[in-house]
Amino acid sequence: MARSPTTLDPFNALAEAKRRQILEKLAGREMTVNKLVLELGWPQPVVSKHLGVLRQVGLVSAERRSREQVYRMNAGPLKPLHDWLGTFERFWTDHLHDIKQRAEAMARSAETKPPSDQEPI
Amino acid sequence: MARSPTTLDPFNALAEAKRRQILEKLAGREMTVNKLVLELGWPQPVVSKHLGVLRQVGLVSAERRSREQVYRMNAGPLKPLHDWLGTFERFWTDHLHDIKQRAEAMARSAETKPPSDQEPI
DNA sequence: TGGACATATTCCGATATTGGAATATGATGG
DNA sequence: CCATCATATTCCAATATCGGAATATGTCCA
Numbered sequence: 001m002a003r004s005p006t007t008l009d010p011f012n013a014l015a016e017a018k019r020r021q022i023l024e025k026l027a028g029r030e031m032t033v034n035k036l037v038l039e040l041g042w043p044q045p046v047v048s049k050h051l052g053v054l055r056q057v058g059l060v061s062a063e064r065r066s067r068e069q070v071y072r073m074n075a076g077p078l079k080p081l082h083d084w085l086g087t088f089e090r091f092w093t094d095h096l097h098d099i100k101q102r103a104e105a106m107a108r109s110a111e112t113k114p115p116s117d118q119e120p121i
Numbered sequence: 122m123a124r125s126p127t128t129l130d131p132f133n134a135l136a137e138a139k140r141r142q143i144l145e146k147l148a149g150r151e152m153t154v155n156k157l158v159l160e161l162g163w164p165q166p167v168v169s170k171h172l173g174v175l176r177q178v179g180l181v182s183a184e185r186r187s188r189e190q191v192y193r194m195n196a197g198p199l200k201p202l203h204d205w206l207g208t209f210e211r212f213w214t215d216h217l218h219d220i221k222q223r224a225e226a227m228a229r230s231a232e233t234k235p236p237s238d239q240e241p242i
Numbered sequence: 243t244g245g246a247c248a249t250a251t252t253c254c255g256a257t258a259t260t261g262g263a264a265t266a267t268g269a270t271g272g
Numbered sequence: 273c274c275a276t277c278a279t280a281t282t283c284c285a286a287t288a289t290c291g292g293a294a295t296a297t298g299t300c301c302a
Contacts, residue, residue: 003298008294011135011136011137011138011141012196014132015132015133015134015135016135016260017130017132018260020132020205023209026295027208027209027212028212032278032279033278033280034277034278034279039246042261042279043262043263044278044279044280045261045262045263045264045280046262048262048279048280049260049261049280049281050260051279051280052281056265058216064268064269065272066269067268067269067270067277067278067279068269068278068279069280070276070278073209073212075209075210075212075213076213077210077284078206078209078213081206082206082207082209082210084141085199085202085203085206086203087148088148088194088196088199088203088281089196089203090143091148091194091196091197091199092196092197096225099242106190112247114278137289139252139290143243153248153249154248154249154250155247155249158278162289163246163291164293165249165250165293166249166250166251166291166292166293166294167291167292168249169249169250169251170250170251170290171290172249172250185298185299187299187300188247188248188298188299188300189247189248189249189299190246190248190249190250192252198281238281
């Protein structure tokens, strides 16, 4: 077999730093492709393609305004990711947890190890 | 040029669903590779490789315990992602914002467009 | 020491992604 | 209708990734 699917989910869309930058630019304000090109300094096709990916996963939407295409962020799909990451919050908040685990690990190896001996079980 | 770098940052590491599953398994408890293989049902090399990626970005760490290798989650690197996503929270929480933007967009297009013209469906 | 067990690594084919250049599509104004 | 602006799409080369099979590495036990 080969590579797993991709561009279908927001996690993957955010894997690319450029796409995260685009979202940062679009936070709170609409923007034209051209404006993005100017502010980001990338070739226009690059910008358009990344916008395309973001659109596919629903993170941005576009509206044609006369000759221009105005992009807007759609933060909704970010919430599940934020929530998912949130489920791990206690593991980085609770330092005690890390410390405790480390201590236990140490204790365990101390138990199994007679002081200055070799590795038993 | 070609594809951008990758496996170097946690965002990319999480792009793969399998790696997210591994983290879920490791949440709060240490686990042996074999235990992961059994619980996840994937071939052992697949598990080892994904663990390797997670280790590279610091999301897990391993400790050799006799013949086995015990993996443990290291949630630290997840915090920046959670924080980054958090900066967009108001955009999915604040529905008013969306509504307002939509209204403004509508108003704008009403301005630009002669009052009672045809409205394409 | 040899053999079983646990895990990591290498080699490989299939595929997907990215950026770049060129071009297509779409809309506007004269 | 044409020239131009604004954006999207296509074609392409380079590369990275994933999974699978086989194999290497490392460790313990008889």
